[in-house]
Amino acid sequence: MxxxxxxxxxxxxxxxxxxxxxxxxxxxxxxxxxxxxxxxxxxxxxxxxxxxxxxxxxxxxxxxxxxxxxxxxxxxxxxxxxxxxxxxxxxxxxxxxxxxxxxxxxxxxxxxxxxxxxxxxxxxxxxxxxxxxxxxxxxxxxxxxxxxxxxxxxxxxxxxxxxxxxxxxxxxxxxxxxxxxxxxxxxxxxxxxxxxxxxxxPYGRLTLDWQADYYLGDALAVSRQEQTVDYQYLRDRPRWPAEATAAVEAATTGQNTAGNAVQEQRVVWTGRFTPEVSGTHKFRLYSSSYVILTADGEEVLSRWRQNWNPWYHNFELELTAGEPVELRLDWVPNQGYIALEHADPLPEADxxxxxxxxxxxxxxxxxxxxxxxxxxxxxxxxxxxGNAPMMPEWAFGFWQSRQRYQTQDEVLGVLSDYRAAGIPIDNIVQDWFYWPEDGWGCHCFDPARFPDPAGMVREVQAQDARIMISVWPKFYPTTRHAQELAAGGYLYQRPLEAGQLDWVGPGYANTFYDPYTPEARAIYWRQMRDTLLPLGFDAWWMDATEPDWHSNLSVEERAYQMTSPAAGVPGAAIFNAYPLPHAEGVAEGLRAAQPDTRPFILTRSGFGGIQRASAALWSGDVAARWDDLREQISAGLNLSLAGVPHWTHDIGGFALESRYSQEDPAHLPEWRELYTRWFQFGAFSPLFRSHGEYPYRETPIIAADDPAMLESLTYYHRLRYALVPYIYTVAAGTHYDDGTIMRPLVMDFEADRAVWDIDDTYLFGPSLLVAPVTAFSARERLVYLPAGTSWIDAASGLRLAGGQTTSASAPRERMPLFVRAGAIVPTGPVLQSTAQDTGGDLTIHVFTGADGSFSLYEDEGTDMGYTRGEHARIPLRWDEASRTLSIGVREGHFPGMHARRSIGVVLHEGEGTGGVFDQPATRSVTYTGDAIELAF
CATH class of the missing domain: 2.60.40.1760 (glycosyl hydrolase (family 31))
Structure with a gap:
């Protein structure tokens, strides 16, 4: 640079x-x-x-x-x-x-x-x-x-x-x-x-004459005037009133110096904001823990977020110049963070x-x-x-993860439980801290908990599954790897100079490597190659790639600490770029070391061009709340429109309130429903992945004593696998046609202005309209069906006209799903993993009402043969006027291709015959690669 x-x-x-x-x-x-x-x-x-x-x-x-x-x-x-x-x-x-x-x-x-x-x-x-x-x-x-x-x-x-x-x-x-x-x-x-x-x-602090009341339980500890609500970062803690310090300490420990239980800490800010400009006033509330914000007595926000990961909640108020609004913030800090920011209205043209x-x-x-x-x-x-490379087919199966599997036996036991229950799964994940406590960055396993990591990998793969390993850019300076990087000037020193300790054990000094030079990336990759690659892992989880030095540092401190010593560039000038060179270095290393294997990288952050690094992204350590579930939808849709095709999220949310994590019987039904609804959304996300903190999320565990929930989760496992021919073809389109898997409605129905602002419904591929349910106890939801086509309800089989809003049935166990007229959706037999041989059997679902086409894509699934032209297409076309399905001449070839296969066909006329993907084939043919025409 x-x-x-x-x-x-x-x-x-x-x-x-x-x-x-x-x-x-x-x-x-x-x-x-x-x-x-x-x-x-x-x-x-x-x-x-x-x-x-x-x-x-x-x-x-x-x-x-x-x-x-x-x-x-x-x-x-x-x-x-x-x-x-x-x-x-x-x-x-x-x-x-x-x-x-x-x-x-x-x-x-x-x-x-x-x-x-x-x-x-x-x-x-x-x-x-x-x-x-x-x-x-x-x-x-x-x-x-x-x-x-x-x-x-x-x-x-x-x-x-x-x-x-x-x-x-x-x-x-x-x-x-x-x-x-x-x-x-x-x-x-x-x-x-x-x-x-x-x-x-940038938005500024909302400056008012705030009345700030600090409570311990019902007792007022201190009351004072404050100009801003501003406990945003660690550096802001000293502003805490001295009179309330003891209360803070007590709330932290849960008991006072006499050993007695203490009451909950609480802060209430009240203030009158009189705007000078009329219009839409924008606000950002940065917060963690519990907070409720009201304006003139009406609730605007009620949110919770884990304290080590505060972030912003946006809201806006329509205000008139000179007319005051009464604001009230009620916060339960639990040693958390909070700040309130504001921006006056811009002129309408701006x-x-x-x-x-x-x-x-x-x-x-x-x-x-x-x-x-x-x-x-x-x-x-x-x-x-950069083009998006093909991901391996197994990436589109089900992923199970946990924060975290503590032993080798836990990893293998979970996979065995899935296989014993007959619930499909392709991938299991070993998250962080498999290393000795003081060895972050050693890329090594604690032998007491993981006595044979290579054997663990082999046993996973022997069960027709794959395993991903978490590898961070973070290092303890005492490790050999850190010392090698530091010797070349490729280890950030400012986090060490600041004396920052992490959350492990007693807290350890730690830092990250600097990926902005080819030499640094080469060393980092070689360390991975020499320690982890020989163990046989299939996929690579690259966490904290913002980089996340410490979640509660200010932006200025983060930028200062990420100044690149090797490239000589200030951190503020490259604040957003870190995940790109980091992921590219690993991707290039994998391609060189395993030239005929498709790399798979999952990274928490990305930047322009991240798709070229064989990288998928996920939405981070989100909270397990209904609002957070809703916000995943627009987050994933806009990421897709930013050019990144492969995205996922922690099904159920990563971090849970104590009412869930302690499995309070009064809140268990809500937790189970939240997880079930999130799981339904996950089944129609580009990558289908369950992960989070306790309670455990594994399907045989989380639904063990809830038969209806177990049926629902298992149904979506199996539906996802039945749809693999469709999903894998759509995924191939991201490489060959620069396509998009998770499609905002505006992509396909731009002429229908009603869809421009829809943030909770989308197309999964070209054919399936997905309407996640994001409200507790909802048993129906309104769904807008875009104009210009008709739609078939996947649950009932009934046809509905486009250009209308319908009230869709949504029992806890099912999510509304619609199929576009003219859609051709190929499905396969339900498997336990994508590694199983289907025999090539297919069922072609044709949704009448319009002409349609689909070009089924197949290849070996894991190798780089697709780059050599080793793949096949089967063109499918429905002609509405002649009511004819054409199965075209197969184009191309790849090793292991099924030259002969059975194809069943189901016609969906929209007459209400029940669940569309449960319908058996009414016509069957044997396909050998020659063209076939079926008239109905």
């Missing part, structure tokens, strides 16, 4: 006098020098994408971490003295010579982006003695377009038009600066620092615009991807940042 713009001095010294404005053609593009002396470079790509760079000297812009494509377009340059134009295959980019304003049109002349040049800024900032620049651009003021993507953000935001999003890596937030618009473009903002989309300014603002960069640098469809936007993003 370069450390500063090559011509930083020229930008700083830029004269206020007008300079000569000019435009000239350059290779693949054009260069404009504005009247103020700024350079605007526009480069074209063969697919019609434009790269736009703005700086004092655009040649000083840093190499991208995200983008691996080079400009290769042949574009036509022209200028009329006021504007310079570049016409490519995707449209036209125009730059106004006077001020550098950019306007982009699509290939049909439609307006995509119109820059508001007055908002563009390149402001010098100093980071650790280096010159960097804060940057901002704004487009399409007053727009009504739908905006999506930006990674994973768990605030129930779907359409970002009018919303604010802060792109900053966190345990539960994944920053991917790619935005997709219904107007027909994608915009990739190439910056590695914290970036704000929407409001360019509120509804496309705005990116970053804290540190070397230039304004972004890519505009012309995209008539949202699938085109995903394809353009992956052409820039």
């Amino acid at each position: 370069k450390r500063a713009l090559a011509a930083a001095a020229s930008l700083l010294a830029m004269s206020t006098a007008a300079m000569a404005q000019e435009a000239e053609p350059i290779a693949h593009g054009m260069l404009v020098t504005t009247a103020a002396g700024e350079e605007v470079r526009v480069l074209s790509f063969a697919d019609g994408t434009f790269r736009v760079t703005v700086a004092g000297d655009v040649e000083g812009a840093a190499d991208s971490l995200m983008v691996i494509a080079e400009a290769d377009g042949a574009a036509q340059f022209s200028t009329d003295g006021a504007w310079a134009s570049l016409v490519s295959t995707g449209g036209t980019a125009m730059v106004q010579l006077s001020d550098g304003r950019l306007v982009v049109y699509g290939r049909e002349g439609e307006l995509l982006l119109d820059e508001y040049a007055q908002a563009r800024t390149i402001t010098p900032v100093e980071l650790e003695g280096q010159q960097w620049f804060a940057t901002r651009v704004q487009f399409n003021r007053g727009t009504d377009e739908g905006l999506y993507g930006l990674g994973q953000h768990q605030n129930r935001q779907m359409n970002y038009n009018g919303e604010d999003v802060e792109l900053a890596q966190h345990n539960m937030a994944i920053a991917i600066p790619y935005l997709v618009s219904t107007r027909g473009y994608g915009l990739l903002w190439d910056n590695n620092s914290i970036t704000r989309v929407g409001d360019p300014e 509120r509804h615009s496309v705005s990116f603002a970053s804290e540190a960069g070397q230039a304004i640098d972004y890519y505009v991807v012309p995209a008539p469809t949202m699938d085109d936007a995903i394809a353009g993003y992956r052409r820039l940042t």
Whole structure:
């Protein structure tokens, strides 16, 4: 990485006098020098994408971490003295010579982006003695377009038009600066620092005359006036009132110095906020533990989060200037964290615009991807940042994990329990702390608990399953691996200098390695290769890749500690980028060491381009609450629209309130229902994975004394496996066609404006409409069925018209599911794992009411033969007018392919014959690869 713009001095010294404005053609593009002396470079790509760079000297812009494509377009340059134009295959980019304003049109002349040049800024900032620049651009003021993507953000935001999003890596937030618009473009903002989309300014503390009352039980310990609610980080603890310190200590230990039980600690803030501006006021409540917020006596938020993982809850209030609102925060801290932030309304034109603002960069640098469809936007993003490789077929089976399996016997016992119960499973996971207590980073096993890890792996694989191992970028400095990295300057020293201890045993000094140089990545990978790879593990779980030094440090402290000593780059300038080089280093190592095996990496954080590292992402250590379940849906959907196809979540939520973890009989029904509903959602997520803290989540355990729950969970296990031919084909589409598995409704029904803001219903592949239930005791839910097609209820088999909202039946044991008219959904026999041989047997479900097609994909499932063309397709087509199903000539071949197979066919007419995937075939044929036509 370069450390500063090559011509930083020229930008700083830029004269206020007008300079000569000019435009000239350059290779693949054009260069404009504005009247103020700024350079605007526009480069074209063969697919019609434009790269736009703005700086004092655009040649000083840093190499991208995200983008691996080079400009290769042949574009036509022209200028009329006021504007310079570049016409490519995707449209036209125009730059106004006077001020550098950019306007982009699509290939049909439609307006995509119109820059508001007055908002563009390149402001010098100093980071650790280096010159960097804060940057901002704004487009399409007053727009009504739908905006999506930006990674994973768990605030129930779907359409970002009018919303604010802060792109900053966190345990539960994944920053991917790619935005997709219904107007027909994608915009990739190439910056590695914290970036704000929407409001360019960070929210500030809500400053009021707060009345702060600190309680111990019902007794008031201290009452005082406070200007802000601000116990956000560890560094803020000293502000705690001295009079309440004893109460804090007592609440921590659970008893006082006399050994008597103490009462619960509580803080109540009340204050009157009188806005100066009318409109939508935005708020962010950062919190852990229990908190209730009311406005004028009405509840706005009631949330819980584990104390070691606080994060934001967004809310907004419609307020009128001069009219006060009474705010009340009621918090049970339990040594937790809290802060309340606020932002005044923006002018309407700015509120509804496309705005990116970053804290540190070397230039304004972004890519505009012309995209008539949202699938085109995903394809353009992956052409820039890398294709998504094929995942192994077993990755789409069921994953069982626990925080954590403590012994080798536990791992093997759980897998045996699944096999004995006849419940399908493909993957089991060994989470963290399999090493000796003081050996984090040794990549070794504690022999007392794991006497034969290689034997454990072999026994798992002998039961037709796979095993994933957790490997962190974290090290105790006393380990041999840490010392080797430190000797090369590849171990972050500032966490050690700060004296930070982790949560293990007595607490150990710890730090992370620095992945920003090839040498560091090579050492890290070699250490894994020499210690863990020979044991035979199938998949690699890369946790805490934000990196998560400590969950309760401030952002400034985190940035300071992640300054790269080897690359010489301040942490604030690369705040979001860590997971990308880290995952790439491991992926490249796996590909070199096992050249004919598909890598599988699961990582908690990601960045632009993470899909090229054979990486799936998950939503972090989320809490087990109904609100958190609901927020997973829009989080996964927008991550999908940011170009990442493989995503998962901890079924049931990772961290539980004590009412669940202590298995309180009064709350056990709610916990079981929450887990069941989350499991139903998981069965229709790209990866199907159960994980979390106690109680244990294994299906034979969690539902052992609840027969109806056991039936429900087992039903979804088996339905997932029956759908493997469909799911694996859709997954193959992410590689071959830049497809998306988990599809927001706006992707397929953009013309139906009713779907733009739907955040709790989606398509799983092209055919299945999934409607998770996210409310306790709900036995029905409203589902909007998009217009333009009809839908068949998967439970009843009844056809319903699109363009309407229906009240769908939702007993605890079943989730609403609908199938699109014209869908062709291949299923297979129910297996115990994807390693079992099906004999090639298939059942083809045809949902009448429209023409339809599906190209069934098959390959060996684990090797790299797909890169050599070793795969097969079976084209399927339904013609509604002639009521004919065509099974086309098989295309391609791969080792182990079933040359001869039995295919059954079920026609679903929408007449209400019961559960569609329970229906037996009414026609059967033997398929040998030649075309067959079946008339009905």
